[in-house]
Amino acid sequence: xxxxxxxxxxxxxxxxxxxxxxxxxxxxxxxxxxxxxxxxxxxxxxxxxxxxxxxxxxxxxxxxxxxxxxxxxxxxxxxxxxxxxxxxxxxxxxxxxxxxxxxxxxxxxxxxxxxxxxxxxxxxxxxxxxxxxxxxxxxxxxxxxxxxxxxxxxxxxxxxxxxxxxxxxxxxxxxxxxxxxxxxxxxxxxxxxxxxxxxxxxxxxxxxxxxxxxxxxxxxxxxxxxxxxxxxxxxxxxxxxxxxxxxxxxxxxxxxxxxxxxxxxxxxxxxxxxxxxxxxxxxxxxxxxxxxxxxxxxxxxxxx
Amino acid sequence: xxxxxxxxxxxxxxxxxxxxxxxxxxxxxxxxxxxxxxxxxxxxxxxxxxxxxxxxxxxxxxxxxxxxxxxxxxxxxxxxxxxxxxxxxxxxxxxxxxxxxxxxxxxxxxxxxxxxxxxxxxxxxxxxxxxxxxxxxxxxxxxxxxxxxxxxxxxxxxxxxxxxxxxxxxxxxxxxxxxxxxxxxxxxxxxxxxxxxxxxxxxxxxxxxxxxxxxxxxxxxxxxxxxxxxxxxxxxxxxxxxxxxxxxxxxxxxxxxxxxxxxxxxxxxxxxxxxxxxxxxxxxxxxxxxxxxxxxxxxxxxxxxxxxxxxxxxxxxxxxxxxxxxxxxxxxxxxxxxxxxxxxxxxxxxxxxxxxxxxxxxxxxxxxxxxxxxxxxxxxxxxx
Numbered sequence: 001x002x003x004x005x006x007x008x009x010x011x012x013x014x015x016x017x018x019x020x021x022x023x024x025x026x027x028x029x030x031x032x033x034x035x036x037x038x039x040x041x042x043x044x045x046x047x048x049x050x051x052x053x054x055x056x057x058x059x060x061x062x063x064x065x066x067x068x069x070x071x072x073x074x075x076x077x078x079x080x081x082x083x084x085x086x087x088x089x090x091x092x093x094x095x096x097x098x099x100x101x102x103x104x105x106x107x108x109x110x111x112x113x114x115x116x117x118x119x120x121x122x123x124x125x126x127x128x129x130x131x132x133x134x135x136x137x138x139x140x141x142x143x144x145x146x147x148x149x150x151x152x153x154x155x156x157x158x159x160x161x162x163x164x165x166x167x168x169x170x171x172x173x174x175x176x177x178x179x180x181x182x183x184x185x186x187x188x189x190x191x192x193x194x195x196x197x198x199x200x201x202x203x204x205x206x207x208x209x210x211x212x213x214x215x216x217x218x219x220x221x222x223x224x225x226x227x228x229x230x231x232x233x234x235x236x237x238x239x240x241x242x243x244x245x246x247x248x249x250x251x252x253x254x255x256x257x258x259x260x261x262x263x264x265x266x267x268x269x270x271x272x273x274x275x276x277x278x279x280x281x282x283x284x285x286x287x288x289x290x291x292x293x294x295x296x297x298x299x300x301x302x303x304x
Numbered sequence: 305x306x307x308x309x310x311x312x313x314x315x316x317x318x319x320x321x322x323x324x325x326x327x328x329x330x331x332x333x334x335x336x337x338x339x340x341x342x343x344x345x346x347x348x349x350x351x352x353x354x355x356x357x358x359x360x361x362x363x364x365x366x367x368x369x370x371x372x373x374x375x376x377x378x379x380x381x382x383x384x385x386x387x388x389x390x391x392x393x394x395x396x397x398x399x400x401x402x403x404x405x406x407x408x409x410x411x412x413x414x415x416x417x418x419x420x421x422x423x424x425x426x427x428x429x430x431x432x433x434x435x436x437x438x439x440x441x442x443x444x445x446x447x448x449x450x451x452x453x454x455x456x457x458x459x460x461x462x463x464x465x466x467x468x469x470x471x472x473x474x475x476x477x478x479x480x481x482x483x484x485x486x487x488x489x490x491x492x493x494x495x496x497x498x499x500x501x502x503x504x505x506x507x508x509x510x511x512x513x514x515x516x517x518x519x520x521x522x523x524x525x526x527x528x529x530x531x532x533x534x535x536x537x538x539x540x541x542x543x544x545x546x547x548x549x550x551x552x553x554x555x556x557x558x559x560x561x562x563x564x565x566x567x568x569x570x571x572x573x574x575x576x577x578x579x580x581x582x583x584x585x586x587x588x589x590x591x592x593x594x595x596x597x598x599x600x601x602x603x604x605x606x607x608x609x610x611x612x613x614x615x616x617x618x619x620x621x622x623x624x625x626x627x628x629x630x631x632x633x634x635x636x637x638x639x640x641x642x643x644x645x646x647x648x649x650x651x652x653x654x655x656x657x658x659x660x661x662x663x664x665x666x667x668x669x670x671x672x673x674x675x676x677x678x679x680x681x682x683x684x685x686x687x688x
Contacts, residue, residue, distance in 0.1 A: 003506055003507075003509075003510050006506040006509070007503060007506055010500075010502035010503055010506065013502065014500060014502075106336075107336075110336070110340070114341070114593070115335070115336075115340035115341040115344055116341045116553050116556075116557075116593065117522070117523045117526055117553070117557055118557065119526070119556075119557040119558070119559065122534075127533075127534070128536070129534065129535065129536045137535075137536050139531075139534040139535060139536075141534060142502070142534070210530065211499075211500065211527065211530065211531060211534070212499030212500055212523075212526075212527040212530075212531075213499060213523040213524075213526040213527045213530075213557065215522075215523040216336075216340070218499070218523075221497050221499065253502070253503050256503050257503040257506060257507065260493075273470075273491065273493050274470070274493075277470055277493055277495070281495060
């Protein structure tokens with residue numbers, strides 16, 4: 001029982017990470033119609049910038065604005081210099097250009113920070129664990145990530161559903177030609193959306209730093225799962241990104257944790273591990289296939 | 305008569321002209337991606353040895369031609385073919401990863417070249433498929449983990465959880481650990497691109513073993529150690545590590561999260577011998593970053609090549625050069641070094657304690673020999 005609760009918390013934390021990345025990606029894809037493979041690079045830029053400042057100043061909290069600023073600025077520049085030229089092009093051009101951005105970002109980071117992974121100091125209050133249930137200590141920092149993720153979700157909900165900008169964003173996701181025809185400055189909206197996505201990616205990158213390692217190529221590792229979240233949740237839908245992010249995070253974690261053990265009951269351990277891990281890492285893709293069979297545009301597709 | 309002398313003189317000049325062209329050695333290594341520091345350190349170890357020799361190894365002017373394989377076997381193979389075909393290079397080294405070695409090494413040997421590995425030592429080339437032109441300076445892969453298994457056994461632990469990524473070297477790691485440990489082992493396989501180990505931490509908590517063994521090289525190991533600390537296991541469940549999970553970069557990144565861990569190694573910065581003292585001083589003078597065992601292996605590889613070149617003066621007689629390499633007539637930074645019959649090293653393995661370095665970080669301190677004059681478990685299958 002305790003094990004299941006712990007794994008659920010782990011799944012929730014992974015899901016929150018996926019949500020932070022997918023929220024930006026789904027808006028960029030849904031509103032701007034751009035496939036941005038370089039979203040993982042913004043995640044990496046945020047992680048490196050924040051970790052660097054945190055390392056120099058010795059303060060986790062000073063690293064946070066640095067990460068947001070660096071990722072946001074990078075997003076702003078990338079949008080103005082590269083992405084803006086891609087709106088009218090087809091998806092293949094977008095994939096090629098943003099893939100090139102990944103390569104440039106990775107080599108740029110190598111030039112500035114070197115190849116060795118770097119480390120984020122964790123503030124004292126986060127370094128321990130608390131007993132969330134009797135007999136189940138859980139790292140405070142992971143609880144903090146979950147809390148931040150949920151706060152961002154609430155904030156985005158209010159932004160999208162209660163403000164004028166949010167209204168434009170929703171309208172853009174539903175029918176961007178109509179928004180443009182009504183005389184809205186779509187270019188400003190695009191820049192805003194891209195910057196917001198970059199900001200969230202930077203936040204996610206900085207927060208994951210103390211848990212895993214901050215290294216070149218860290219964005220690509222999580223990008224694939226993020227795209228699955230976007231597709232399952234429905235392109236352009238923040239609500240979809242939230243539900244799919246948490247859902248896939250939990251499913252992925254539970255499959256990895258328990259499938260090999262369950263299979264061990266019916267087959268030799270080495271086979272059970274091999275098959276269990278294999279199926280577990282396929283899990284979210286199988287789920288995506290199932291969702292697309294039932295709802296071809298995802299769970300909460302905008303404009304559906 | 306005069307003519308003949310002039311001709312001889314001309315020949316001598318041409319010959320010396322040929323000697324003035326440095327001997328090229330091909331270095332196929334991994335410089336990009338998260339594991340790029342492994343190859344960069346091995347390369348810089350080689351270049352350091354060359355620089356200390358004034359551009360010469362064993363009195364012969366040498367040039368290392370370095371290219372990045374990007375951890376892709378196909379790239380490695382292309383580079384090796386270019387080295388051998390276009391540049392006429394006959395001596396190659398540098399490969400870090402066993403999967404790259406698996407694709408590149410047979411190609412080199414089939415072309416009559418000599419390959420000296422500074423890192424990867426897969427079991428596939430250590431047993432029946434051993435080859436006169438194939439040398440490994442570092443270790444045979446399994447030996448890394450046998451040392452950890454022996455250390456865990458010596459410390460008196462009976463139950464262990466062993467974790468490694470689900471690929472060939474990971475399976476070899478757990479097999480090597482189990483071979484020497486002998487106790488009850490719960491195996492957990494992770495993914496090679498996994499950096500969040502929360503689910504594994506929960507499984508460790510449920511299994512409640514006496515000791516944890518984990519093989520996660522580079523960034524993976526950093527993530528694992530930090531999460532081990534955050535999960536509250538540090539100081540609760542002892543950990544025994546193989547060398548790749550506790551190199552100087554990993555320790556520098558995780559800092560206090562590694563203190564109290566038992567590590568095993570074939571080389572450490574604090575080894576007390578003249579060759580090592582010279583190496584460490586030269587490295588610290590040249591590079592600002594921590595010295596890793598990959599660097600020590602690159603350095604040893606270059607010095608081994610130097611010892612052979614000192615005897616043969618070049619690669620004109622490949623057989624003589626091969627025998628000179630096999631003699632291993634050099635001062636290794638690890639103190640003792642000899643080749644076994646399968647041309648993999650026989651040397652001591654040590655237990656290192658990870659302790660507070662007094663400056664907010666962690667450092668490895670050599671404690672004792674755990675496996676003396678240890679070779680590998682495949683040499684018996686090699687009839688050379």
